[in-house]
Amino acid sequence: MKVVEIMNKNVVTCHPSETLTVIINKFELFNIAGMPVVEKGKLIGIVCQTDVLRGLKYGGSAQELIVRDVMMKDVITVSPTEAAENVAKIMVENHINRIPVVESDNVIGIVTRGDIIKAVAECG
Helix, strand or coil: CEHHHHCECCCCCECCCCEHHHHHHHHHHHCCCEEEEEECCEEEEEEEHHHHHHHHHCCCCCCCCEHHHHCECCCCCECCCCEHHHHHHHHHHHCCCEEEEEECCEEEEEEEHHHHHHHHHHHC
16 A cells, blocks of 8 residues: 555645744644644655644744744655555654655645544455
């Protein structure tokens, strides 16, 4: 099974200058726990609930801190043709819950642990 078959194609992204207040609202509105950070059409990072909480814990408020202050800059990505099994291994080995799917430097999807679990459950 390929990533393109299980990924979410409706990717919610954010800009590095957005405040954490905006990000928290996006998490709630879209029922997500993380999202790619995109600037000028290019993936430059990823931010998740843990990053936001860590930022708030170590200083600053949700109105003052911006995504760039808390995002992870070293993002692991996969291509849409990557095998889902390999993506699961990457997630386990790197202790991550979501991986952007990139093609020609553009984010075209995102695959989460939940997507992989759902695919396995549906395969029987």
